[in-house]
Amino acid sequence: MQDFNFLSTETINKYQRFLYGHEDQFKKLSSLFDKQKLPNKIIFNGSDGVGKATFIYHLINYILSSKENDPYDLNAREIIENNKSYLDLINNINFNFKHLKVDDYKKIISIEETREIINFFNKSSINNKPKIFFLEGAENLNKNSSNSILKILEELPENNYFFISYLENKFLLETIKSRCFNCRLFINSKEKTTIKEKLIVQFNTNNTIIKNLTPGTNLKMNILFNELNINKENFSLQILTMQNFYLEEKYNKVLDLMHIYIENYFATNIENNNFFKNFRVRNKINKIIYNINSINNEIKSSFYEINLLLGIK
Numbered sequence: 001m002q003d004f005n006f007l008s009t010e011t012i013n014k015y016q017r018f019l020y021g022h023e024d025q026f027k028k029l030s031s032l033f034d035k036q037k038l039p040n041k042i043i044f045n046g047s048d049g050v051g052k053a054t055f056i057y058h059l060i061n062y063i064l065s066s067k068e069n070d071p072y073d074l075n076a077r078e079i080i081e082n083n084k085s086y087l088d089l090i091n092n093i094n095f096n097f098k099h100l101k102v103d104d105y106k107k108i109i110s111i112e113e114t115r116e117i118i119n120f121f122n123k124s125s126i127n128n129k130p131k132i133f134f135l136e137g138a139e140n141l142n143k144n145s146s147n148s149i150l151k152i153l154e155e156l157p158e159n160n161y162f163f164i165s166y167l168e169n170k171f172l173l174e175t176i177k178s179r180c181f182n183c184r185l186f187i188n189s190k191e192k193t194t195i196k197e198k199l200i201v202q203f204n205t206n207n208t209i210i211k212n213l214t215p216g217t218n219l220k221m222n223i224l225f226n227e228l229n230i231n232k233e234n235f236s237l238q239i240l241t242m243q244n245f246y247l248e249e250k251y252n253k254v255l256d257l258m259h260i261y262i263e264n265y266f267a268t269n270i271e272n273n274n275f276f277k278n279f280r281v282r283n284k285i286n287k288i289i290y291n292i293n294s295i296n297n298e299i300k301s302s303f304y305e306i307n308l309l310l311g312i313k
Contacts (some may be wrong), residue, residue: 005223005227009219009220009223009253010101010253012219013053013054013057014053014057014089014090014099015090016054016057017078017079017080017081017086018077018078018079018198018202019051019054019055019058019077019078020051020194020195020198020199020215021051021187021191021195021215022051022055022185022187023077025055025183025185026055026058026059026077027074029042029059029183030059030062030074033062033063033066038063038161039180039181040156040158040160040161040162041153041156041161041162041164041179041180041181042161042162042163042164042180042181042182042183043138043164043165043166043172043176043177043180043181043182043183044056044163044164044165044166044183044184044185045165045166045167045168045182045183045184045185046167046168046184046185046186047167047168047186047214048167048214048216048217049213049214049215049216049217049218049219049220050185050186050187050214050215050216051185051187051195051215051216052165052185053136053165054216055185056134056136056163056165057089057134058072058077058079059163060089060097060132060134060163061079061083061085061086061089062074063129063130063132063161064085064094064096064097064129064130064132065079065083065084065085065086068083068084068085069084070082070083070084071083095126096125096126096127096129096130096131096132097131097132097133097134098116098117098120098131098132098133098134099133099134099136100113100117100133100134100135100136101136101137102135102136102137102138102140102141102145108142108144108145109141109145109148109149111148114148114152117133117152118152118155120133121133121152121156121157121160122157125159130159130160130161131159131160131161132160132161132162132163133160133161133162133163134163134164134165135149135162135163135164135165136165137165137166137167138164138165138166138172138176139166139167139170139171139172141172141173143173146172146173146176147173149164149176150173150175150176150179153176153179153180154179162180164176164180168184187214187215192214192215193209195215196209196215196218196219197209199215199218199219199222200219200222203219203222203223205219205222205223205225205226206222206223206225206226206230207222208221208222208225210261210264211264211268212264212267212268213260213264217257217260220253220257221257221260221261224242224245224254224257225238228241228242228245230242235265236310236312236313238261239258239261239262239306239307239310239312240307240312242254242257242258242261243258243303243307246258246299247299247300247303255289255292258289259286259289262285262306262310263282266278266281266282281309281310284305284309285306285309285310288302288305288306289302289306
């Protein structure tokens with residue numbers, strides 16, 4: 001696997017050849033495909049960092065490589081290194097697959113993109129394989145884009161698959177949900193720890209295991225800590241270093257991780273007898289972070305306020 005820096009962590013799922021956890025769900029869906037009973041419209045929902053995109057990429061590979069010389073290894077839940085569909089996909093030449101990610105920066109699927117999706121499904125497949133479209137981050141869709149996706153789902157041709165991922169407890173058009181089979185991905189506390197340990201070894205990252213984080217979020221935090229050479233024992237230094245990195249890059253994922261890390265700090269390190277005081281402090285910090293990207297907001301002064309509340313000098 002290629003080396004990743006923090007700014008490229010959003011593409012890790014595409015390259016990840018190993019599927020950790022979700023064994024029962026994967027066996028059920030792969031078995032349905034073998035029996036030609038796999039629903040062709042599936043929504044995968046779960047917490048951020050629980051492995052939704054990785055799961056979907058592995059299912060896609062299982063489907064597309066089923067008749068190849070080096071097919072998906074179901075027992076190991078691993079994509080073989082020489083797997084043709086995998087190599088084509090990571091090199092962006094797998095013409096039976098198309099991916100679109102919607103996030104904080106992109107909430108709109110343009111008319112042109114809608115046409116591209118329709119044309120993708122209407123074109124003949126390569127080697128008579130199914131065609132698969134993966135829409136990632138559907139919770140970020142606006143109303144018009146949601147309606148465009150709904151129309152595509154309603155007119156999806158046979159032998160084609162449309163996979164959607166979205167964060168549970170977020171909004172997704174009910175009519176989209178009603179057209180799709182729902183698959184919730186979840187991992188228990190024991191699995192979380194085991195998966196975090198495997199990811200630390202695989203990616204050779206900082207070995208911090210943060211109790212309340214999902215494996216994917218923990219991995220991104222570790223890659224960030226590695227890149228910034230942050231000492232895991234010093235909370236103040238971690239926050240200050242993340243803030244400086246954000247001021248340089250203006251990359252919202254850094255802000256998101258800092259927010260998650262502060263929330264985790266309150267959840268695990270604050271004494272119960274200070275509950276009400278700390279509840280007020282948390283609320284103040286949350287409001288400041290939510291407003292950081294607002295118009296005319298001075299980011300440095302916002303960080304200064306946060307640090308005062310946290311007792312960071």
